[in-house]
Amino acid sequence: MIKRSLFLMMVVCVGIPAQASARISAVGSTTVLPVMSQAAEAYHQTHPDLTITVSGGGSGVGIAAIIQGTAQLGMASRETSPEEQAKLDGKVDNIIVASDAVAVVVSKAVYESGIHQLSMAQIADIYHGKIKNWQQLGGLDKRILVIDKEASRGTRHVFAKAVLGSSHARAEGASIISGSNNEEQMIVSRSDNAIGMLSNAWLNDKVRGVDVLVDGKAIAPTIEHVRDGSYPIARGLHVLVPHTASAATKDFVQFLLSKQGQDIVKKVGYLPVR
Amino acid sequence: MFVLFWFLGDASWPYWQHFGISSVWAAEWYPYESLYGLLPAIIGTTWAMMIAMMIAVPCGLAAAIVSSEILPVIWQGWMRVGMELLAGIPSVVYGLIGLWVLLPWLQNTFDLLTGHSLLAAGMILSLMILPTIMVMSQDALRMIPTEQREAAMSMGMNWNQRLMRVLLPQAWPGIRSGILLGLGRALGETMAVMLVVGSLDRVPQPIYNILEPAQTLTSRIGREMGEAVFGSMHFSALMACGLVLAVTAICLSLLAQRKLSVVL
Numbered sequence: 001m002i003k004r005s006l007f008l009m010m011v012v013c014v015g016i017p018a019q020a021s022a023r024i025s026a027v028g029s030t031t032v033l034p035v036m037s038q039a040a041e042a043y044h045q046t047h048p049d050l051t052i053t054v055s056g057g058g059s060g061v062g063i064a065a066i067i068q069g070t071a072q073l074g075m076a077s078r079e080t081s082p083e084e085q086a087k088l089d090g091k092v093d094n095i096i097v098a099s100d101a102v103a104v105v106v107s108k109a110v111y112e113s114g115i116h117q118l119s120m121a122q123i124a125d126i127y128h129g130k131i132k133n134w135q136q137l138g139g140l141d142k143r144i145l146v147i148d149k150e151a152s153r154g155t156r157h158v159f160a161k162a163v164l165g166s167s168h169a170r171a172e173g174a175s176i177i178s179g180s181n182n183e184e185q186m187i188v189s190r191s192d193n194a195i196g197m198l199s200n201a202w203l204n205d206k207v208r209g210v211d212v213l214v215d216g217k218a219i220a221p222t223i224e225h226v227r228d229g230s231y232p233i234a235r236g237l238h239v240l241v242p243h244t245a246s247a248a249t250k251d252f253v254q255f256l257l258s259k260q261g262q263d264i265v266k267k268v269g270y271l272p273v274r
Numbered sequence: 275m276f277v278l279f280w281f282l283g284d285a286s287w288p289y290w291q292h293f294g295i296s297s298v299w300a301a302e303w304y305p306y307e308s309l310y311g312l313l314p315a316i317i318g319t320t321w322a323m324m325i326a327m328m329i330a331v332p333c334g335l336a337a338a339i340v341s342s343e344i345l346p347v348i349w350q351g352w353m354r355v356g357m358e359l360l361a362g363i364p365s366v367v368y369g370l371i372g373l374w375v376l377l378p379w380l381q382n383t384f385d386l387l388t389g390h391s392l393l394a395a396g397m398i399l400s401l402m403i404l405p406t407i408m409v410m411s412q413d414a415l416r417m418i419p420t421e422q423r424e425a426a427m428s429m430g431m432n433w434n435q436r437l438m439r440v441l442l443p444q445a446w447p448g449i450r451s452g453i454l455l456g457l458g459r460a461l462g463e464t465m466a467v468m469l470v471v472g473s474l475d476r477v478p479q480p481i482y483n484i485l486e487p488a489q490t491l492t493s494r495i496g497r498e499m500g501e502a503v504f505g506s507m508h509f510s511a512l513m514a515c516g517l518v519l520a521v522t523a524i525c526l527s528l529l530a531q532r533k534l535s536v537v538l
Contacts, residue, residue: 060501068504087503145387150473151306152501168306176390176487177473179497190378191388 024249025053028062028075029154030180031199032237034268035098035256036075042264043255050248056180060152066092066240072249074240077154077199078167091243096236097256098270101200102159103209103221104233109192110208113139117211117218120232123163126195129173134193147184147196148174154235155181159197162233200226201269223271237270282520286513298518303475303489305498310511312518314477318392318488319519322467325396325484326403326460331453333400334407338449339437341408342415354409361405369466372398377470384485390472392484398466403456410455414448415441454530458523461492468493491515 026036033056040052052073057065059076066074067087077100080088088094104123106115115137125131126146135141148171149156157167164171178184181202188194189206200221203209211218214232225231241253255261262272289297293310300311341353376397377389418441426440442449472487475494479486495512502509 057500064501064503143387150497150501152498168304170304170307174474175387175472177475177497179473187388193387 022049022246022248023051023053024072024246024252025055026073026075026239027055027057027065027071028240029059029077029237030056030182031077031100031155031201032075032097032239034201035237035265035270036073036239038264038268039256039261040252042260043252047248047251050252052252058150058152058179059154059157063088063240066242069242072242072245073253074238076238076240078157078235078238080238081167088240093241093243095239095241095253095257096273097239097261098237098265098268098273099226099234100237100270101221101223101226101231102155102162102197102233102235103200103203104212105188105194105196105198105203105207105209107145107188107191107194108206108208110134110139110195111210115139115210117213119213120163123195123212124165127164127171127173132173142193144173144175145187145191145194146171146173146175147187147194148177149184149197150177150179153179155197155199158235159233199270223269226271236273278520279517282513282517286510286517288507289510289514292507301477303494305502305508305511308507310507310514312491312515314475315489315491315494315515316518317477317481318395318471318490319461319492321392321478321484321488322395322399322471322490323457323460325393326399327453327457329397329400330404330407330456334404334452334456335411335449337404337408338411338415339441342412343437343441350412354412357405357408360401361409365402365463365466366469368398368402369469372466372470380485386485388472388487390470390487392471392478392486392488394470395467395490396484398470399460399463402463402466403459406456406459407449407452410452411445411449414445414452417448418444451530454526458526458530461519461523461526464492464496468496473497491519 033054037054040054044051059078062074062076063080063084065071067084080094104118113134115134118137122131122137126144127148131137131144133141133143151168160169160171161167176187178187178196181198184196184198185202185207188196198207200209200223209221211220212232214230219225219231221231226234239253239256241250257274262274265272289310297310298312298316300309301313302309302311303314337353341350345353372394376394380386380389380391380394422440422444423436426436431439467490471490471493473489473493474487475489478484478488495515498508499512502512
């Protein structure tokens with residue numbers, strides 16, 4: 001009896017993995033993540049044989065994972081650097097599935113105290129530590145909580161390149177380093193005096209995006225302004241697909257670019273590419 | 275053990291070779307500018323450990339004395355169960371408690387920009403190592419034979435004298451092991467610290483400022499390991515952080531061995 005049940009257990013244990021569907025993992029940017037996870041869910045309904053596990057970590061992590069072959073799909077919210085590109089050349093397809101705006105976000109209290117727009121120079125001064133109080137910008141007499149991101153984050157690259165001049169520029173004024181978009185969103189929403197950088201899809205009542213002054217004109221971080229090219233801190237959202245990827249993986253990437261996939265992009269709050 | 279050290283040493287070798295031992299006290303960590311100074315994180319780790327010890331040692335010791343010398347036996351059991359449960363809670367849970375309870379409290383109390391700070395990290399760590407210190411000290415106190423207490427009483431010593439002259443000196447080796455083990459845990463804790471420390475690679479200004487965000491060795495490894503490509507200098511520098519941690523931890527646990535620690 002015991003023998004038989006042990007045998008049965010063995011059959012079950014061996015049998016389950018054999019039955020399970022193909023699994024692929026997608027790793028990287030937490031900006032691309034909502035699109036990827038919703039698309040994976042939708043795709044799984046019509047293709048139950050493919051399960052896609054999606055996890056964050058940041059664009060740098062996604063690109064590193066593809067270089068090292070530890071993930072099947074990479075997500076990145078920035079261009080690859082020349083060093084990274086050298087390792088990816090001829091082995092990986094870099095596909096843009098959406099675009100978005102990197103909004104300069106402030107806490108609700110800051111926005112309501114009258115800070116509705118900032119120039120690039122002002123933002124740079126804040127991040128370089130030359131402006132330390134909201135009063136200097138016409139707000140309340142409060143110190144600025146300057147949120148910087150981990151160096152591997154795509155949002156940081158794009159923001160630093162547009163505002164500070166180079167994607168790895170130092171931000172001497174930073175008061176704290178955050179990781180994922182959710183972490184940063186939480187810090188901003190809990191503070192009364194924060195400034196940070198977030199994709200436009202992460203804006204809400206407590207996390208407000210300010211307009212950026214370009215040639216004296218205030219441009220709001222909206223999808224419309226990304227579409228017409230007027231918002232200065234816009235970028236493409238990339239998916240990295242190794243050439244060695246399975247047919248199912250490539251089919252999923254095609255799904256991301258299909259009408260259904262692009263509708264998900266729109267629903268999340270980004271600009272579809274098609 | 276040897277494999278571990280061999281691995282850490284081998285992986286961090288390019289770092290030591292390129293920057294030398296002096297990089298341990300270089301103050302700038304900017305991986306993209308090839309500046310890999312370990313000092314900010316080492317200071318951060320030291321502060322977090324010291325704060326944790328300053329809170330956890332007196333509290334843990336007091337709890338052990340109260341529960342083994344003063345409380346009735348039935349309460350001792352309950353306190354022990356409580357402490358053991360406390361020791362079993364995963365560190366990320368402590369981190370989240372820190373994030374939702376401790377940080378807002380610190381922010382309001384000290385009027386800070388954000389509660390993320392070395393003080394927050396130290397306080398969370400103290401909560402995590404308290405059970406270790408308390409349980410080990412309690413064991414040490416209970417190991418003292420009743421005759422010793424009776425002898426002390428018959429000599430007319432009052433409670434304070436019994437505690438300071440008989441009980442604590444006798445239990446000291448056990449208490450010291452508890453403290454050093456706790457220290458080891460505080461040193462290696464990553465998740466909870468990462469959530470509350472702020473991860474800012476900067477030497478605190480001034481150096482005793484524990485109310486600003488900072489970085490510890492563990493939180494740096496936790497934050498940056500994912501992006502560092504295997505074999506790169508960045509990876510090697512993170513491994514060097516790991517090596518510094520491992521060497522410190524080994525020293526601590528060697529100290530915790532009774533025979534080797536005649537000094538303490």
